[in-house]
Amino acid sequence: MKLNFDYKGTKITYDLTYKKTKAISIKITEEGKVNVIAPIGTSIYAVMDKVKGNAPWIISELYRNRPQASQSQLLEQYTYLGKNYKLEIVTSSELKEIKVKMLRGKLVVETYTESTAEIRQAIIDWYKQKVNAKIKERLKAYKEMFEMVPAQVEVMDDNTILFRSDETCITANVRVGIMPVEIIDYILVSSLCRINGLVDGKEVGKMEEIIPSFEKSKEWLEENKNKLTL
Structure with a gap:
């Protein structure tokens, strides 16, 4: 399930998957995708609250993992x-x-x-x-x-x-x-x-x-x- 929300002007999109697990987990892939895994039966609103509460960390991780510009590249x-x-x-x-x-x-x-x-x-x-x-x-x-x-x-x-x-x-x-x-x-x-x-x-x-x-x-x-x- 793909969900998204706006955090201070930045749109955060994430994939939600339900599995047999004890707690909600959030992972950022090397490709910059946000994956959220929640225990089966968890309210979607509880998941949304959890993800939104971690928005500053998510944004920080997304930019930290972003490839750096080439030393010979110019910006527009x-x-x-x-x-x-x-x-x-x-x-x-x-x-x-x-x-x-x-x-x-x-x-x-x-x-x-x-x-x-x-x-x-x-x-x-x-x-x-x-x-x-x-x-x-x-x-x-x-x-x-x-x-x-x-x-x-x-x-x-x-x-x-x-x-x-x-x-x-x-x-x-x-x-x-x-x-x-x-x-x-x-x-x-x-x-x-x-x-x-x-x-x-x-x-x-x-x-x-x-x-x-x-x-x-x-x-x-x-x-x-x-x-x-x-």
């Missing part, structure tokens, strides 16, 4: 600070280097080569510069609110790291640039709280003081951190 559009920009490539033999810029609501790449690998790397480098500048800009906004603020910022194209920080340096994944500014602010302030020894109730109090809607940002990050693709 790129997301920067939460907004989408259609990719436009302009080729000219007169150019000596690849230039990337925002122009007329598009991400424009002026290039002397048709190599998708080189173009993609230029886009990644552009994101690195933008993310580095944006993090430093947001740090200035919170500098007076904390005793310790890292002075260095490093941006990497490394899928094993999303964001980490200590007293001296912030290391961010280039894909942080995909996030809306309020999500970047949430990550920064949360890190600054930890660096300055604010934990548990003190951290929550500080977060509520600086970013009243931080719970929404936390939820967004949990749901979307595995969807950030460049």
Whole structure:
């Protein structure tokens, strides 16, 4: 039996099978299919409630298992600070280097080569510069609110790291640039709280003081951190 439901704008479809088993189980296949097995006689509404209750985990697993884009593949559009920009490539033999810029609501790449690998790397480098500048800009906004603020910022194209920080340096994944500014602010302030020894109730109090809607940002990050693709 095939069922589906909508979870915060994402349609989740799953196959329900009844078998002689003790409890409802949910499995995600390598192909991205959601299979649900329920004990014979279980109310369909009980099954639906169980699956809906696991929606955040299901979405996370679906995106975690999704094949990563090829290192030489370009996207039709790129997301920067939460907004989408259609990719436009302009080729000219007169150019000596690849230039990337925002122009007329598009991400424009002026290039002397048709190599998708080189173009993609230029886009990644552009994101690195933008993310580095944006993090430093947001740090200035919170500098007076904390005793310790890292002075260095490093941006990497490394899928094993999303964001980490200590007293001296912030290391961010280039894909942080995909996030809306309020999500970047949430990550920064949360890190600054930890660096300055604010934990548990003190951290929550500080977060509520600086970013009243931080719970929404936390939820967004949990749901979307595995969807950030460049």
